[in-house]
Amino acid sequence: TLGPDVVDVGGLTGKGMFTYDPGFVSTASCESQITYIDGNNGILLHRGYPIEQLAEHSDYLETCYLLLYGELPTKAQKEEFVKTVTHHTMVHEQLAHFFNGFRRDSHPMAIMCGVVGALSAFYHDSLDITDDNNRQVAAFRLIAKMPTIAAMSYKFSIGQPFMYPDNSKGYAENFLHMMFGVPCEPSNVSPTLAKAMDRIFLLHADHEQNASTSTVRLAGSSGANPFACIAAGIAALWGPSHGGANEAVLEMLEEIGDVSRIDEFVARAKDKNDPFRLMGFGHRVYKNFDPRAKVMKEAADDVLAELGVDDPLLAVAKRLEEIALSDEYFISKKLYPNVDFYSGIILKAIGIPTSMFTVIFAVGRTVGWIAHWHEMISGSYRIGRPRQLYTGHTQRDYLPLDKR
Ligand code: ACO
Numbered sequence: 001t002l003g004p005d006v007v008d009v010g011g012l013t014g015k016g017m018f019t020y021d022p023g024f025v026s027t028a029s030c031e032s033q034i035t036y037i038d039g040n041n042g043i044l045l046h047r048g049y050p051i052e053q054l055a056e057h058s059d060y061l062e063t064c065y066l067l068l069y070g071e072l073p074t075k076a077q078k079e080e081f082v083k084t085v086t087h088h089t090m091v092h093e094q095l096a097h098f099f100n101g102f103r104r105d106s107h108p109m110a111i112m113c114g115v116v117g118a119l120s121a122f123y124h125d126s127l128d129i130t131d132d133n134n135r136q137v138a139a140f141r142l143i144a145k146m147p148t149i150a151a152m153s154y155k156f157s158i159g160q161p162f163m164y165p166d167n168s169k170g171y172a173e174n175f176l177h178m179m180f181g182v183p184c185e186p187s188n189v190s191p192t193l194a195k196a197m198d199r200i201f202l203l204h205a206d207h208e209q210n211a212s213t214s215t216v217r218l219a220g221s222s223g224a225n226p227f228a229c230i231a232a233g234i235a236a237l238w239g240p241s242h243g244g245a246n247e248a249v250l251e252m253l254e255e256i257g258d259v260s261r262i263d264e265f266v267a268r269a270k271d272k273n274d275p276f277r278l279m280g281f282g283h284r285v286y287k288n289f290d291p292r293a294k295v296m297k298e299a300a301d302d303v304l305a306e307l308g309v310d311d312p313l314l315a316v317a318k319r320l321e322e323i324a325l326s327d328e329y330f331i332s333k334k335l336y337p338n339v340d341f342y343s344g345i346i347l348k349a350i351g352i353p354t355s356m357f358t359v360i361f362a363v364g365r366t367v368g369w370i371a372h373w374h375e376m377i378s379g380s381y382r383i384g385r386p387r388q389l390y391t392g393h394t395q396r397d398y399l400p401l402d403k404r
Pocket of ligand 1: 023240241242243245269270276277278279280281282283284285333335338339340
């Protein structure tokens with residue numbers, strides 16, 4: 001029933017089953033063959049392959065192929081795919097001028113929303129989504145150009161010249177080259193850091209119908225072009241409850257500052273009158289350890305050991321993790337550290353500025369967004385149109401200004 005306070009002005013009654021599910025906690029919006037999650041048992045499979053195996057044996061571009069085409073590539077297919085993606089890493093030169101319209105202190109995610117959406121103004125041949133070849137080229141372009149645009153956002157913010165992609169380098173290595181290289185010096189990207197970066201992209205590649213992916217599907221269901229849909233996904237990702245959490249984790253660790261202050265923040269997280277939450281803890285689907293967090297934690301340990309990083313914030317993070325894992329509140333609510341808790345730590349160790357954390361998530365997630373968009377467009381689908389429970393006024397007559 002609609003309840004005593006709800007008025008049926010939307011014509012909802014008498015039309016069969018109608019569910020009210022705020023936050024879509026128990027409503028499937030589509031069928032999908034891409035990613036499987038068992039949140040109670042901490043399982044994440046891409047096209048059937050466990051994330052742990054992919055993180056150990058595969059790499060980001062191979063995982064992109066798997067997500068897009070449903071199978072791991074043969075050696076020849078992989079070479080061809082890497083070559084094709086690499087071919088598309090440059091952006092239209094005119095796009096570089098677009099950056100000058102932004103303030104230098106813009107958040108890089110704000111720039112990403114604008115510039116990625118603007119790709120539809122440059123690659124007109126990708127706009128006809130009825131053609132499968134066009135859709136594939138759009139996928140190649142997005143996967144290839146996202147690191148370039150991401151690095152340009154950073155370079156713009158610090159006033160350094162843009163670095164062109166160096167297509168002799170691997171995907172993650174090239175990204176770090178564009179982020180930290182300067183034109184007058186030879187580029188020298190550490191293989192350890194390139195591997196860690198690749199793993200971060202891989203671990204973020206897809207996660208079924210999260211807020212940003214659902215946004216991409218919803219935008220796509222109206223027939224919007226792929227660049228516009230991915231820009232919508234980037235906007236949804238930016239929020240601190242989603243991709244913005246990795247940035248928020250670091251800000252929180254900085255705010256805590258010292259191990260001696262952890263108890264105070266844990267108490268605040270438990271206080272229902274305080275809106276503060278421990279960032280990087282909890283997940284809508286995982287009520288057990290996020291399997292990506294396990295891999296990310298190992299990667300964080302490796303990177304920190306190899307780099308010999310000694311950062312006081314890491315001590316805060318480690319202690320926070322211990323407390324949360326043994327505290328009754330967190331145990332009873334099944335609040336485990338999520339992938340963003342550890343990715344922020346690795347990114348900081350690599351030297352990535354905090355404001356770029358969510359951008360890096362967006363780079364990795366692009367393939368998931370495009371795979372879901374492609375899956376939807378290639379099958380039969382309807383425009384997404386959620387309904388609502390109307391709780392506003394019943395019908396009333398307009399009052400002229402002098403009578404109000
Ligand atoms: N710290 C303290 N308490 C928390 C936290 C947290 N991080 N997360 C959830 N809770 C509590 C809530 O207060 C709530 O308590 P109640 O039952 O007494 O009301 C209970 O746990 C359930 O929380 P919900 O908000 O209902 O859970 P939901 O599934 O809607 O939210 C979310 C999941 C958004 C991830 C939440 O756990 C959160 O805000 N975490 C911090 C932000 C974060 O790390 N986000 C990254 C998600 S992972 C990703 O995007 C890759």
